Amino acid sequence: MSATDDEPPVEHSRKIATIKEIRQAGFEPEIWILRHGMGPEYTQVEAATIDLLSSVLIQPSRHVRPLSHLGLLTNERREASRGHGIETLANIVAEFGAPQLGPAVPPVLLITLKPWVDHLEVSPGGTMRRDYGFRTEWLNFADRASYAEELGDSVRCWWKLRQSKVEELSIEHVVAVHRGVTRGLFRIIPDSWEYDAISGRRGFRVDPVLDGALFDEVVGEYGHRTVAKKRGDMSTVNYWPRSM
Incomplete structure (x- = not known):
């Protein structure tokens, strides 16, 4: 590491000394x-x-x-x-550096989450959720267990999809996707599907999956990148593999 043209050597040395002090204290600068x-x-x-x-x-x-x-x-x-x-x-x-989501991954439902929105509404099972979407701080994969329940609230409802198709494809899991990268894996609880006649959308209840072979294939340590959507494709719900 060397000083740049717009950074005086004294300032550069002070910065390096501070970083060394932090590491000597047993911490790592973020x-x-x-x-x-x-x-x-x-x-x-x-x-x-x-x-x-x-x-x-x-x-x-x-x-x-x-x-x-x-x-x-x-x-x-x-x-x-x-x-x-x-x-x-x-x-x-x-x-x-997220690896590509492999084509051999078992069929899953992909839900693309947009930025966080404050909106109180009834969810499947008669529970209430205060808001939905994807929080910026959830990009930190090290904390995934702490936000799994909230992320599950975001993926479980309400979507324009056919329950019959999900069942025909033997899909048992839903994946939270944000900025084209998988962020969380959830098991769809059987017989928990609900239909909202007013919006024509469906939802279900979920259990988070935080480890195991399927988790490693779909999410892993840093998530997996999904195939880029075609230009103009604004769909929120997709099936994997994409050819399904």
Whole structure:
């Protein structure tokens, strides 16, 4: 590692010394990336961030994740980063390095989740769910067990699909997909299907699957990348293998 043209040697040395102190204390620095895939404008983003962080008091917390406290702001508007927004370096590396979902994987139902939405509604089994979608902090696979129940709430209802087709294809599991990568595996509980006559959509109850051979094939350590959809394909529900 060497100092760059726009970073004085003294500042570079101070940074390296701080990192060494953190590691000597038994910790490992976690790198956050505010934006990636940019050109020369990255210097302006860096400068604005430094100005902001220099103007507010940062309180230490064990639960700090990218955008985990966005709800505390009165103005939640963000730039349309299209998947290039703030994230930890480890999660970015894992996402780009996710292996392809293999064609030999048993038939599963793929549900593509969009960003988190606050919406109170009745779910299968007469329970209520407060919201649905995919939270940004769930990109951290190391915490998957802690958010499995909430992620299950998001995939279990309400979808435009035919129960008869799912059963004909012998599908027993549903997979949560976000940004083209599998994020969670769930077993569809038999005889738990429900139909909402008003919306014409269906739902079911699920149990999370966090280990085992099928889990390793479908999700694994960092998720698996699904085949890219054709241009204009906005479908939320898909079947795997895609030829089904």
